[in-house]
Amino acid sequence: QVQLVESGPGLVQPSQTLSLTCSLSGDSISSGSYYWSWIRQPAGKGLEWIGRIYPSGGINYSPSLKSRITISVDTSKNQFSLKLHSVTAADTAIYYCARDRSGDRAFDVWGQGTMVTVSS
């Protein structure tokens, strides 16, 4: 069974870089024809897609965040990562990683999410 687990600091200071990792178990991140996405959700609000990566090559970023984000993959660790630079309080949210099967099933596997608060 494929599982995703997000990890990273729960508190980030304003203007700093938020760094999160998503670890995959039950499959190899480079074995299938899948993208791997990051999505966030401010408390009590809707969902915002951040970006995605295809381990064999290919990255898409949300235009609204493109100037501040970096998504990368480490196939040796079966992980992919998100860096969000120059954070503000508006970046406070639950961050999810998800398997992106946009060819058919959209986001069919999600991590449990990790809460990140931007505050001094």
Add this chain to the structure above:
Amino acid sequence: DIVMTQSPDSLAVSLGERATINCKSSQSVLFNSNNKNYLAWYQQKPGQPPKLLIYWASTRESGVPDRFSGSGSETDFTLTISSLQAEDVAVYFCQQYYGTPWTFGQGTKVDIK
């Protein structure tokens, strides 16, 4: 960006009754090459990640009860819960995966009347 708009924002339905949620996209999400609508529905319960219910607008994900159904095409879509159960209390989101950036509706909260 494709804007997704759901209605209503919330609804309360009696147990065993039908619940209907609408989702409208600002442009068509129908791929003419395969005649598939790239529209998904998710259920989110408090403290949990979203769960995929429906993809391609009307295909139920494996394990999803058949009281959940999706319909619609191009820009107008509906999620129907035919007989509301207590465990269906949740927020429901639609999402288009026709073109990046992928975008979601604002969510519809379903409660028991």
